[in-house]
Amino acid sequence: MSGAVRWLVAGAGFTGAVVAERIARTLDQRVLIVDRRDHLGGNAYDFSDADGNVIHKYGPHIFHTGSDRIWEYLSQFTDWRPYVHRTMVAIGDRLVTLPFNLDSLQQVFPGPAADRISAALVADHGFGTRVTIGKLLDSPNPAIAEFARFLHENVYLNYVRKQWDLKPEELSPSVLARLPVSISHDDRYFQSRHQAMPAGGYAALFERMLAHPRIEIALNTEFADARARHPSAKVVYTGPIDAYFDHRHGELPYRSVRFDLSFAAGEKSQPVGTISYPGADGYTRVTDLSHITGQTSRSVLVKEFPEAYARGRNEPFYPVPTPQSAEMLRPYVEAAGKLRGKVWFAGRLGDYAYYNMDQACGRAMALVDKELAGAA
Ligand SMILES: Cc1cc2nc3c(=O)[nH]c(=O)nc-3n(C[C@H](O)[C@H](O)[C@H](O)COP(=O)(O)OP(=O)(O)OC[C@H]3O[C@@H](n4cnc5c(N)ncnc54)[C@H](O)[C@@H]3O)c2cc1C
Numbered sequence: 001m002s003g004a005v006r007w008l009v010a011g012a013g014f015t016g017a018v019v020a021e022r023i024a025r026t027l028d029q030r031v032l033i034v035d036r037r038d039h040l041g042g043n044a045y046d047f048s049d050a051d052g053n054v055i056h057k058y059g060p061h062i063f064h065t066g067s068d069r070i071w072e073y074l075s076q077f078t079d080w081r082p083y084v085h086r087t088m089v090a091i092g093d094r095l096v097t098l099p100f101n102l103d104s105l106q107q108v109f110p111g112p113a114a115d116r117i118s119a120a121l122v123a124d125h126g127f128g129t130r131v132t133i134g135k136l137l138d139s140p141n142p143a144i145a146e147f148a149r150f151l152h153e154n155v156y157l158n159y160v161r162k163q164w165d166l167k168p169e170e171l172s173p174s175v176l177a178r179l180p181v182s183i184s185h186d187d188r189y190f191q192s193r194h195q196a197m198p199a200g201g202y203a204a205l206f207e208r209m210l211a212h213p214r215i216e217i218a219l220n221t222e223f224a225d226a227r228a229r230h231p232s233a234k235v236v237y238t239g240p241i242d243a244y245f246d247h248r249h250g251e252l253p254y255r256s257v258r259f260d261l262s263f264a265a266g267e268k269s270q271p272v273g274t275i276s277y278p279g280a281d282g283y284t285r286v287t288d289l290s291h292i293t294g295q296t297s298r299s300v301l302v303k304e305f306p307e308a309y310a311r312g313r314n315e316p317f318y319p320v321p322t323p324q325s326a327e328m329l330r331p332y333v334e335a336a337g338k339l340r341g342k343v344w345f346a347g348r349l350g351d352y353a354y355y356n357m358d359q360a361c362g363r364a365m366a367l368v369d370k371e372l373a374g375a376a
Contacts, residue, residue: 005216005230006376007031010223011238013042014357015347017209018073018364019236019372024214026368027376031214032230034221040206042238043317043348044357046293047203053300054201054293058315059259060274060302061202062292064192065358071194074361077208080196081294085189086272090279091154098276099130099189100151101182108150117147121183130180130191134173151181158278163306164255164320172321189274192358197292234375236367238347240316241332249331252352254309254316262301267291269299319352341375 007023009016012035020033039045043058062085065071089098097104102121105114120143125131133156136148152168156179160168168175188195198205210217218226223239237244242252260283273291277283282305289300309316319325329352336345346367348355355363 005030005032005233008226008230008233009033009236011035012040014044014360015238015364017206018361019368020215021209022368024212027373029376032216034218034223034226036222038219041202044202046201053298054295055300059257060287060289060292063197063357064190064195066192067358070358070361078198078205081199083197083292084195086187087189087274088272089155089276097187099180099182101184101187103185117143120144125183128184130182133179136181155278159284162284170322175321235343237343237345238350240349241345241352245332245335250328252328253320253325255318255320256307256309256314257317258305258307260303264299267296267299319354
């Protein structure tokens, strides 16, 4: 692209790609999108290996959204393969439906006990509702509170310990709030209206999204180098916010994950997409990607080992949801605010917020509509 680049977008994940596409298409302006990796798609990137196995490089990514707007927007760039994610949890030597629902109760407790707890849950909360484990732990009904303690100890406690290397009480209450019990027979992991996988994969979706004459893509490119070449461009930065400011207020904590891949003959070598193993040594869950991608030749099994994040050694996957990290973020948000009009921060790393893919898209769309359009 010759001449001045008007917009420079750092990061080609969902946030950066949607921002670039919207700038090109709705603002009709030229945009350079860069990523230090050698591919588009950020953490959603997928590829086929030499044997034709479809692999999600940065862990299993399942698309779901309740937003018609986001669904319709992304549908411009992909067809969809219907997929509803179902998961189980290993409790002792049993596999039990997760999210925990009325059927899980029958799988774990003897009939009369399961019936008693089910009746209490339905009476107190209503059939068809979803209640967080945190709320159930506080229940005045002894049958419910005892059941909640069982779940907490056998399902969530070890999982949370391994996932975050923290005690549950050190995490923000929002984490427990994300662990619902479903007072119904609904065994879907997500309740979103739209659940599906991009038929040609995520990488193809990104290629199509960014195939616009106003968009230039530079892979294997550091933001700082692109910035030096385009000093007057307005910037949307979706990398880690603390890195932008050279960690001057300290390094924000992240959690990383190591993914161990293995293969098995035939598709669907486990009964559901993902099985959680709270009691296992080191790993949290195993996903069989063949459920998710529709690959029929083989099962592609991904075992997740959460690990400490160290800059330069592994990937900063999860912002750590503690009150301390929220406090550390504050001076960065203030510094970012002072740059508004020239530089905007967004995305999982730029906002230091755990977003699902649809939330990253929604954040990017709102940023262009509400802020960038006025600054163009
Ligand atoms: C293990 C795991 C599983 C997940 N599963 C799901 C799921 O099932 N469903 C779901 O909806 N969401 C899932 N997510 C969340 C999903 O990955 C995010 O919503 C999405 O990646 C956010 O997109 P983003 O563009 O904000 O960030 P990212 O995808 O992280 O993209 C940021 C990009 O910026 C680049 N970058 C950073 N710094 C620089 C720099 N200085 N110069 C150049 N480039 C830079 C990075 O290389 C990266 O490509 C999962 C996340 C993880 C970690």
